[in-house]
Amino acid sequence: MTIENASRSKTDTKEDIVETNKNYDFQLPIICDVDTLRMLIRKDGVRVVDVRKTEEYRQEHIPSAVSLPLAQLLEKDIPTAIMDILQNLGISDKMPVVIYDNTFGALAARVAWSFQYVGHPNTALLEMTFSQWKNLGLETETKINSFPMKTHSLTINHSIHADASYVEAAKEHPNKILIDSRERLNFLTEHIPKAKNIPYTMLGSNGSILRSPEEIKRYIENRGIPVDAEIITYCGSVGTLSGLTYYALKLAGIENVRLYSKSFREWKSLGKPKEEFKDANYWDLSAD
Amino acid sequence: MADYNVNTTGNTGPIQKGVSRPKPNPKWGREEESEMFAQNVKHFRQKKLSDDDFRRFRLQHGAYGSRLQMNYSMIRIKVPSGEVNPEQLEKIASLSEAFSIGSAHVSTRQNIQLHWVQLEDVSEVMTGLVEAGLTTREACGNTVRNVMCSHFAGVCPDEKFDATPYAKAIARFFIRNPMCQNLPRKFKINFACCDNHGLARIADIGLIPEIKDEKRGFKIYLGGGLGAASFIGHLVEDFTPESKLLPTCMATIRLFDRHGNRENMARNRMRYLVHEVGWDKFQRLVFKERSIVEMTTANYTSKLFDVKAEEETRPLPKAVNPKMVKLPMLNERVTLESPAYERWLHSNVVPQKQDGYFTAFVTLAAGDITANQLRILAGAIREFSAEGTARNTPQQNLAIRYIRAVDLPDFYNRLGSIGLANPGALTIASAVGCSGTTSCNLAITNSHRLAKEVEYKFLELGLDTDDSLRDSTIKISGCPNSCGQHEIATIGFFGGASRIGPTMAPTYTMLFGGSAGEQSELGKAIMRVPAKRVIDTIRKIIEIYKQERSDSETLNQWINKIVRGEGTGSVRNIENMKASLTPLMQLLPVEKDPEVYSDYGNDARFSAKTARGECAA
Numbered sequence: 001m002t003i004e005n006a007s008r009s010k011t012d013t014k015e016d017i018v019e020t021n022k023n024y025d026f027q028l029p030i031i032c033d034v035d036t037l038r039m040l041i042r043k044d045g046v047r048v049v050d051v052r053k054t055e056e057y058r059q060e061h062i063p064s065a066v067s068l069p070l071a072q073l074l075e076k077d078i079p080t081a082i083m084d085i086l087q088n089l090g091i092s093d094k095m096p097v098v099i100y101d102n103t104f105g106a107l108a109a110r111v112a113w114s115f116q117y118v119g120h121p122n123t124a125l126l127e128m129t130f131s132q133w134k135n136l137g138l139e140t141e142t143k144i145n146s147f148p149m150k151t152h153s154l155t156i157n158h159s160i161h162a163d164a165s166y167v168e169a170a171k172e173h174p175n176k177i178l179i180d181s182r183e184r185l186n187f188l189t190e191h192i193p194k195a196k197n198i199p200y201t202m203l204g205s206n207g208s209i210l211r212s213p214e215e216i217k218r219y220i221e222n223r224g225i226p227v228d229a230e231i232i233t234y235c236g237s238v239g240t241l242s243g244l245t246y247y248a249l250k251l252a253g254i255e256n257v258r259l260y261s262k263s264f265r266e267w268k269s270l271g272k273p274k275e276e277f278k279d280a281n282y283w284d285l286s287a288d
Numbered sequence: 289m290a291d292y293n294v295n296t297t298g299n300t301g302p303i304q305k306g307v308s309r310p311k312p313n314p315k316w317g318r319e320e321e322s323e324m325f326a327q328n329v330k331h332f333r334q335k336k337l338s339d340d341d342f343r344r345f346r347l348q349h350g351a352y353g354s355r356l357q358m359n360y361s362m363i364r365i366k367v368p369s370g371e372v373n374p375e376q377l378e379k380i381a382s383l384s385e386a387f388s389i390g391s392a393h394v395s396t397r398q399n400i401q402l403h404w405v406q407l408e409d410v411s412e413v414m415t416g417l418v419e420a421g422l423t424t425r426e427a428c429g430n431t432v433r434n435v436m437c438s439h440f441a442g443v444c445p446d447e448k449f450d451a452t453p454y455a456k457a458i459a460r461f462f463i464r465n466p467m468c469q470n471l472p473r474k475f476k477i478n479f480a481c482c483d484n485h486g487l488a489r490i491a492d493i494g495l496i497p498e499i500k501d502e503k504r505g506f507k508i509y510l511g512g513g514l515g516a517a518s519f520i521g522h523l524v525e526d527f528t529p530e531s532k533l534l535p536t537c538m539a540t541i542r543l544f545d546r547h548g549n550r551e552n553m554a555r556n557r558m559r560y561l562v563h564e565v566g567w568d569k570f571q572r573l574v575f576k577e578r579s580i581v582e583m584t585t586a587n588y589t590s591k592l593f594d595v596k597a598e599e600e601t602r603p604l605p606k607a608v609n610p611k612m613v614k615l616p617m618l619n620e621r622v623t624l625e626s627p628a629y630e631r632w633l634h635s636n637v638v639p640q641k642q643d644g645y646f647t648a649f650v651t652l653a654a655g656d657i658t659a660n661q662l663r664i665l666a667g668a669i670r671e672f673s674a675e676g677t678a679r680n681t682p683q684q685n686l687a688i689r690y691i692r693a694v695d696l697p698d699f700y701n702r703l704g705s706i707g708l709a710n711p712g713a714l715t716i717a718s719a720v721g722c723s724g725t726t727s728c729n730l731a732i733t734n735s736h737r738l739a740k741e742v743e744y745k746f747l748e749l750g751l752d753t754d755d756s757l758r759d760s761t762i763k764i765s766g767c768p769n770s771c772g773q774h775e776i777a778t779i780g781f782f783g784g785a786s787r788i789g790p791t792m793a794p795t796y797t798m799l800f801g802g803s804a805g806e807q808s809e810l811g812k813a814i815m816r817v818p819a820k821r822v823i824d825t826i827r828k829i830i831e832i833y834k835q836e837r838s839d840s841e842t843l844n845q846w847i848n849k850i851v852r853g854e855g856t857g858s859v860r861n862i863e864n865m866k867a868s869l870t871p872l873m874q875l876l877p878v879e880k881d882p883e884v885y886s887d888y889g890n891d892a893r894f895s896a897k898t899a900r901g902e903c904a905a
């Protein structure tokens with residue numbers, strides 16, 4: 001295994017562009033463990049992306065991390081803009097990218113999915129949140145990092161994305177299954193017709209943003225979802241919770257997963273049909 | 289202030305909280321049962337298991353169908369004797385977050401319930417519970433349900449001895465016991481600590497510890513229970529020695545199993561059998577059956593009832609240094625203006641028979657507690673309770689026992705940090721409410737929300753500081769079945785639907801004068817009250833009481849006097865009371881005041897929707 005050194009030169013020269021054509025031959029798994037990330041950081045062979053708020057990043061972050069608050073990505077959530085972000089963060093086509101947040105992995109997942117959507121093939125989620133990293137006493141720094149721009153190609157990965165009309169058409173296909181990642185009470189109140197509920201709260205476990213693949217696979221099988229089904233995940237507003245579900249399903253070995261990134265907020269604003277259940281007063285049970 | 293911690297060896301030491309090592313895992317659960325549950329859910333979905341067979345299996349394993357949504361379950365976690373340790377609370381927290389709605393609910397029979405769990409995830413919850421030593425086995429269905437024990441057992445100044453190990457041994461003996469897997473109907477056993485505390489007379493078998501000639505035994509009551517028709521239990525004999533405890537329980541269950549009504553679901557609880565046969569005859573049958581049990585029960589079987597095995601093995605503190613100053617505030621008056629801590633001490637903390645140790649109650653609104661609260665509370669129990677466990681109470685609160693006086697302020701602050709330091713736990717403000725239309729198939733009204741509204745309002749008004757109201761209770765059920773135990777409340781309510789003019793509205797039937805303890809009385813129905821007028825009605829009753837009472841009479845005493853028709857002022861009896869309250873029941877037409885025709889927690893037009901109950905299957 002060899003890992004290319006990423007250039008830290010401030011000058012944006014032809015040399016950098018040449019470097020983008022070099023091969024990073026370390027292919028990250030879906031979840032990057034702490035030891036692997038630390039090894040990659042030592043070898044300067046990874047771009048670490050912190051998607052928390054700018055202030056949080058400024059206070060402290062994982063060594064060598066760059067800042068990309070999720071809000072910045074969502075501001076202009078179109079493929080060319082995301083490609084620009086990759087380039088500005090100095091991420092070339094195959095460079096390993098490890099993303100973390102402090103929101104149980106959901107924000108990191110949404111960013112990772114966007115990178116994958118525009119064609120970045122080597123993205124992973126850090127196995128834990130920043131708080132957990134800190135609790136383990138692992139190294140952090142306060143230095144604001146920036147790297148020379150790189151070029152990144154744009155190859156839209158249509159097979160991992162769903163829009164409202166795709167979701168609507170899916171209900172005619174028995175092998176296309178919708179999964180709602182919101183909490184149980186939100187789901188019970190209203191959801192897209194025929195959706196099944198796997199609340200994001202089921203996915204994590206102590207110390208890790210995702211449970212073991214075996215557990216997640218069992219939850220899916222228990223719900224009678226075949227592993228060869230196509231699954232479309234959605235959540236309440238911008239595809240964060242369902243982004244995490246996207247990766248949970250991939251981790252569990254489901255090949256064909258799509259994210260409805262604009263999720264239930266768009267669905268409702270378009271006036272699409274909903275399933276509602278009004279015969280119980282669920283909310284009164286949630287201790288307030 | 290100098291403070292000492294005395295352990296059972298009598299050594300005094302410097303400041304230490306004297307917390308015992310954790311209790312061993314009680315191992316109520318079995319892993320193979322969760323696997324079997326997962327398997328049977330699959331078979332049911334594949335239609336290899338009929339609806340009826342599956343329902344019976346599901347209930348036997350503690351998963352109750354949710355309101356009009358049979359794909360979801362309410363998981364009832366049994367807590368035998370109400371004793372729940374911090375590890376269990378933490379496990380319940382994480383399971384509720386992952387698979388339920390992020391909060392847990394303390395029931396009126398010392399169960400802890402998780403609502404709206406997808407049927408497919410029930411086995412996952414069960415697996416987690418087994419790790420923490422908990423079970424849902426026989427929490428529903430026609431079985432011996434959770435065995436209750438007064439939450440004061442072991443610390444009650446009036447108790448003859450600690451009933452807890454007996455309650456646990458009885459629970460251990462009957463769970464999974466072939467003799468009670470298919471009873472005519474559910475069967476409830478309650479242990480009290482003394483004559484005042486506990487629910488001994490509203491259970492199929494109720495037991496109060498008693499000592500005679502220096503020998504341990506019980507006063508055993510049979511055939512009590514609340515429901516659409518309620519009965520107070522009958523005393524079997526003046527004294528049942530410890531040695532006859534198990535034979536008496538076995539004989540009773542065998543009689544019920546043999547003679548109980550398996551045809552009419554509405555009349556198949558044992559209390560109906562006792563009523564129909566007549567107590568004298570039933571009592572003779574019990575004695576006869578008990579001799580048969582005693583003569584025929586194998587030694588091996590009797591040994592399965594093992595009280596010793598359930599006894600506390602850790603050295604618990606007996607008392608702290610008697611010189612230590614007692615809590616000054618406990619018996620003094622507080623007002624709405626008193627500091628919050630004093631108000632809490634006044635209504636949530638009681639001394640134990642172990643001098644210098646106190647039991648503090650955590651006020652939960654209608655029994656609800658969030659996952660985060662459970663976690664922090666678990667830490668506080670480890671840190672501050674010398675016995676290192678909690679007990680849940682039929683008033684839907686949690687009792688944390690063995691807290692030293694000196695630690696009470698810190699414990700209070702810890703509760704405050706998670707919003708659990710409300711006062712009023714032992715007062716009229718701590719209203720009981722079953723789950724109602726939030727999750728129950730049988731419910732007509734949202735008793736759960738109403739109980740919370742009562743509590744919020746009463747705390748706001750500072751009614752918890754009024755000692756004349758302290759021994760009064762408010763209990764609310766969402767239908768005539770008595771999960772909210774409305775019949776043993778000073779003022780009880782059960783939900784219904786009434787036509788008011790052309791409109792259906794949620795209403796409650798109000799009852800007066802119920803009580804628990806050995807002198808249990810069932811409440812008397814007074815009148816129907818629109819749901820949105822319940823709080824005003826209670827306040828009006830308090831107002832009338834204040835005008836009419838004689839000197840030191842409490843609200844509870846006064847209401848009982850009215851029920852007996854012995855009032856001395858202008859309101860002498862129930863009829864006078866009704867007349868005084870009637871103006872409150874007048875509603876404007878629905879167009880002018882639509883809000884009073886709706887139920888709490890729901891803006892939509894009220895309609896009474898119910899489905900088949902699952903208490904029996």
